[in-house]
Amino acid sequence: MTNILCIGAGYVGGSTMPIIASHCPQHRFVIVDINDARIAAWQSDQLPIYEPGLDEIVHQTLGKNLFFSTEINRNIAEADIIFVSVNTPTKMFGQGAGRAADLQYWEKTARQILENSTSSKIVVEKSTLPVRTAEAMERILNSNGNGLHFDVLSNPEFLAEGTAVHDMQNPNRVLIGGRETEAGQKAIESLVEIYAHWVPRERILTTNLWSSELSKLVANAFLAQRISSINAISALCERTEADVNEVANAIGRDARIGSHFLRASVGFGGSCFKKDILNLVYLCEHYGLPEVAQYWEQVVTMNEYQETRFAANMVTSMFNTVAGKRIALFGASFKANTNDTRESPALEVCRALLAEQADIVITDPHAMENACYDLKELATRVVFEPDPYIAARSAHAIAILTEWRQYTELDYEKIHHSMVKPAFIFDGRNLLDHKRLYKLGFNVYPIGKPPLTHSLINHS
Numbered sequence: 245m246t247n248i249l250c251i252g253a254g255y256v257g258g259s260t261m262p263i264i265a266s267h268c269p270q271h272r273f274v275i276v277d278i279n280d281a282r283i284a285a286w287q288s289d290q291l292p293i294y295e296p297g298l299d300e301i302v303h304q305t306l307g308k309n310l311f312f313s314t315e316i317n318r319n320i321a322e323a324d325i326i327f328v329s330v331n332t333p334t335k336m337f338g339q340g341a342g343r344a345a346d347l348q349y350w351e352k353t354a355r356q357i358l359e360n361s362t363s364s365k366i367v368v369e370k371s372t373l374p375v376r377t378a379e380a381m382e383r384i385l386n387s388n389g390n391g392l393h394f395d396v397l398s399n400p401e402f403l404a405e406g407t408a409v410h411d412m413q414n415p416n417r418v419l420i421g422g423r424e425t426e427a428g429q430k431a432i433e434s435l436v437e438i439y440a441h442w443v444p445r446e447r448i449l450t451t452n453l454w455s456s457e458l459s460k461l462v463a464n465a466f467l468a469q470r471i472s473s474i475n476a477i478s479a480l481c482e483r484t485e486a487d488v489n490e491v492a493n494a495i496g497r498d499a500r501i502g503s504h505f506l507r508a509s510v511g512f513g514g515s516c517f518k519k520d521i522l523n524l525v526y527l528c529e530h531y532g533l534p535e536v537a538q539y540w541e542q543v544v545t546m547n548e549y550q551e552t553r554f555a556a557n558m559v560t561s562m563f564n565t566v567a568g569k570r571i572a573l574f575g576a577s578f579k580a581n582t583n584d585t586r587e588s589p590a591l592e593v594c595r596a597l598l599a600e601q602a603d604i605v606i607t608d609p610h611a612m613e614n615a616c617y618d619l620k621e622l623a624t625r626v627v628f629e630p631d632p633y634i635a636a637r638s639a640h641a642i643a644i645l646t647e648w649r650q651y652t653e654l655d656y657e658k659i660h661h662s663m664v665k666p667a668f669i670f671d672g673r674n675l676l677d678h679k680r681l682y683k684l685g686f687n688v689y690p691i692g693k694p695p696l697t698h699s700l701i702n703h704s
């Protein structure tokens with residue numbers, strides 16, 4: 245039996261470890277966190293994150309070979325392999341503020357591992373980190389002078405929220421980076437053996453440490469770049485009567501381009517794309533590559549442009565003022581099937597409309613609590629309403645900001661009747677049947693397609 249510890253019970257630690265535990269019943273898994281409430285929630289009926297299919301896996305393994313705990317020091321001492329999945333947000337102070345990764349949680353963890361270890365261990369970077377972080381970690385961990393040896397591996401996580409269980413069960417690749425020394429290779433093999441319980445060997449890639457660390461940042465940068473590219477084209481489509489969905493389909497059929505991640509939207513959100521690109525930008529600047537840095541920074545700039553453009557388009561279309569108008573925002577999470585609102589474009593649009601003095605009502609099937617927390621400084625100016633029909637009642641406009649399937653199934657005729665006329669729908673996800681909505685009387689503003697508007701003088 246191997247004792248496997250995961251430090252950090254967030255989205256990554258909390259969704260990956262139960263799945264690994266379910267495939268490796270012979271090993272013992274403990275997940276620890278400094279956040280007592282989170283640890284308690286993982287052991288309750290109401291998990292701290294909404295992730296389809298995860299509840300069953302947690303309940304299958306909990307108390308058998310999976311345990312949650314706040315006793316970090318004792319569990320470090322007992323562990324053979326330690327995964328570290330603490331948060332690595334953008335640094336908001338000092339050198340590199342607004343760009344570099346804030347590594348304080350990671351470094352604290354490394355020192356805590358060092359202080360509490362009485363045996364040699366493998367330490368696995370699961371968090372997303374700047375390239376060459378492992379070098380710093382090795383230096384901290386191997387500064388003990390008490391004969392213990394620590395192998396540091398990089399094993400970045402590629403799961404996406406909302407599909408985390410599927411992504412972990414069927415990864416298109418698992419990436420493990422390690423030192424090219426004998427000890428490093430042995431450590432890599434120990435981790436390969438764990439994943440090989442359910443992942444075909446040919447999908448487990450082993451590389452040097454730096455390639456692995458960098459590949460994670462590059463994967464996110466490429467994915468986000470595709471969204472910014474199609475969103476840039478959506479703006480051009482709106483000026484030229486081209487249809488961005490048709491363009492995406494036409495180019496995506498070219499196998500060299502591929503069809504994934506070409507859905508135009510109000511913008512990409514989530515805790516990682518922006519943070520990881522800014523981190524890449526910072527690294528490029530640090531290594532004296534300003535042109536490379538500027539190239540990648542443009543992906544973030546374009547995303548901010550898309551969010552701003554969406555909100556500005558709402559104001560312009562509604563006769564250049566939304567002051568005092570009730571607007572229902574459908575969706576708060578940064579994508580469907582998650583309660584995560586980190587960097588959600590929905591909240592950016594909300595802030596922009598509040599700046600225009602609109603009366604905002606937010607509805608979302610799973611993310612209201614997080615949205616309420618994120619908007620706490622504006623809470624008195626926002627109404628949170630779980631029922632989309634009530635949210636839309638007496639509203640001038642609806643903005644679709646998250647692609648929840650539920651929103652495709654609503655009775656829009658009933659909704660139209662209950663709204664102030666002329667009634668507007670701004671579909672930031674191109675989710676709904678726009679022609680049908682138009683026939684029902686709505687003025688419809690999709691992304692990257694010409695709007696469908698009735699004569700705004702003679703409305704019914």
Ligand code: NAD
Pocket residue numbers: 251252253254255256257276277278279282316329330331332349352353370371372373401402403404405515516
């Ligand atoms: P998170 O904020 O949800 O979770 C991090 C957890 O670490 C928190 O619960 C926090 O309390 C805990 N923590 C911080 N310092 C600690 C310490 N010293 N000891 C014990 N616990 C500590 O973050 P997340 O979304 O799980 O992301 C974690 C890392 O994984 C980040 O580097 C992120 O970039 C990366 N990542 C995230 C995703 C994702 O979908 N969210 C996917 C791939 C990679």
Ligand code: UGA
Pocket residue numbers: 372401402403404405406464467471504505506507508509510511512513514515516517578579580
């Ligand atoms: C993303 C990556 O897909 C994961 O591989 C990675 O592990 C993770 O970041 C991470 O490092 O945190 P995630 O942010 O959970 O996963 O979700 P995505 O499905 O990538 O969506 C990100 C954002 O892009 C969402 O706001 C989504 O709505 C938007 N998006 C996605 C589009 O606007 N258009 C698309 O075509 C695809």
